[in-house]
Amino acid sequence: MISNKKYCLLLTASISPPQQSFLLRSNHVDRLEDYISALAFWSRMSLPIVFVDNSNFPLNSIEKERFNNNQIEFLQISNNDVIRGKGYGEVNIIDWALKKSEIIHNSDMVFKVTGRFKVLNFDRIYNSVLSEKENHFIYATMSKNFTVADSRFYLFAKKHFADYFQKFADQIDDSKKLYFEHILAKSILLSIADGKKWSMFPEAPIYKGYYGTSNKKYKHNIIYKIKKKFIYKLKKYFISK
Numbered sequence: 001m002i003s004n005k006k007y008c009l010l011l012t013a014s015i016s017p018p019q020q021s022f023l024l025r026s027n028h029v030d031r032l033e034d035y036i037s038a039l040a041f042w043s044r045m046s047l048p049i050v051f052v053d054n055s056n057f058p059l060n061s062i063e064k065e066r067f068n069n070n071q072i073e074f075l076q077i078s079n080n081d082v083i084r085g086k087g088y089g090e091v092n093i094i095d096w097a098l099k100k101s102e103i104i105h106n107s108d109m110v111f112k113v114t115g116r117f118k119v120l121n122f123d124r125i126y127n128s129v130l131s132e133k134e135n136h137f138i139y140a141t142m143s144k145n146f147t148v149a150d151s152r153f154y155l156f157a158k159k160h161f162a163d164y165f166q167k168f169a170d171q172i173d174d175s176k177k178l179y180f181e182h183i184l185a186k187s188i189l190l191s192i193a194d195g196k197k198w199s200m201f202p203e204a205p206i207y208k209g210y211y212g213t214s215n216k217k218y219k220h221n222i223i224y225k226i227k228k229k230f231i232y233k234l235k236k237y238f239i240s241k
Contacts, residue, residue, distance in 0.1 A: 005108040007126070007155075009042055009049045010101075011035075011115035012093045014086065015057035022174075023086070024215040028057060034116035034209060036065055041118040043069035045126075048103045051115065052077065052093045073103050085174025086212075087181075090151070091165075098161055107158070114152045117209040128202035129155065137196035138188055141205075141232075142239075149184040153205050164191045200239065204232035 013035055016028035025031065035051075039062065042049055048071035053059060056078050063074055077096040094112065097104055104110060111126075113119065129139065140154035164187040172183050188198050206225070207218045 006106060007047055007109045007111065008103050008107040009045065009047050010094070010097055010104065010110050010112045011038065011042065011049060011051045012090055012097075012112065013051060013053040013115035014055045014089060015053050016055040017086065017089075018055075022213050025210050025212045028055075030210075031116065032057070032061065036062060038113075038116055038118055038209065039065070039067055039072070042113070043067035043072065045069070045122065047071075047111070047126075048107070049073070050075065050097055050101045050103050052097045052101075054078070054089050054093050054096075071103065073101055075100055083175070084172060085179075087172045087174055087179050087183075088169075090180050091169045091172060094161060095166075098158060104158065109155055109157055111155050112151075112153070114209075116212070117152055117207050119153050120206040120208055121203060122205075125201050125203060125205065132199075132202075134197055134199075136199045137191055138198050139201050140184065140188060140198070141200055142185055142188065143235075146189060147185055148179075148181045149188055151180050151184050152207065154184070155201075160187065160191060160196075164188075164194075200232075200236050204228055 015031050015035060017023060017026055017031075019026065025034075039049070039051065049069060050073045051062070052075045054077050056076065059074050059076060075097060077092060119125070138154065138156045138160050140156075141150040142148065143150070165183065167190070168183045168186050171178055172180055192198050206220075208220070210217055
């Protein structure tokens with residue numbers, strides 16, 4: 001069964017973030033290069049793209065680039081909460097995008113992606129999602145006894161943010177080690193309790209880019225890929241039982 005829902009991509013960005021001790025890839029030149037490279041990758045997809053930055057960095061340097069997609073919407077919000085950390089800043093980006101984006105307004109489902117990252121197997125994941133028989137409310141990778149959900153890349157119905165995520169969003173505070181990923185997991189569990197369907201992605205996302213916290217590249221050697229794929233399939237198998 002092919003889904004008739006409308007999908008879009010939301011790329012969250014902080015090109016020139018405030019100084020934070022846990023963020024080693026903080027130089028705006030490096031980060032700008034990351035975002036432009038990622039946008040070039042995502043623009044090859046058939047989906048409309050919403051790019052939202054929360055650092056007040058001038059977007060003309062990105063907008064002047066020639067991307068292979070004429071459906072890219074650039075938005076900006078000046079609300080980077082230094083005290084609560086980057087997780088709360090991410091909440092404000094998503095909230096702003098859902099309120100202001102014309103593309104998201106016309107979509108049913110949103111792929112949220114950390115804007116500096118590429119998901120190399122996105123085509124396979126997207127096509128698998130489209131062909132699934134069940135209508136899932138949200139797709140995300142859960143771990144640590146369902147207390148953490150991977151926020152780098154997940155897919156959600158727009159109503160999930162307002163109906164579930166925002167109920168807990170004010171609890172996010174990086175200084176207290178209450179991260180976006182904890183609240184995402186909490187919101188997913190609440191939606192499941194309400195009868196909504198959650199699933200992991202059909203296969204493990206393969207990321208390309210730099211970790212913001214360590215400034216190191218993602219691993220791509222064959223042994224690491226095989227190990228990651230096996231663990232992901234095993235986890236998905238047991239969750240489905």
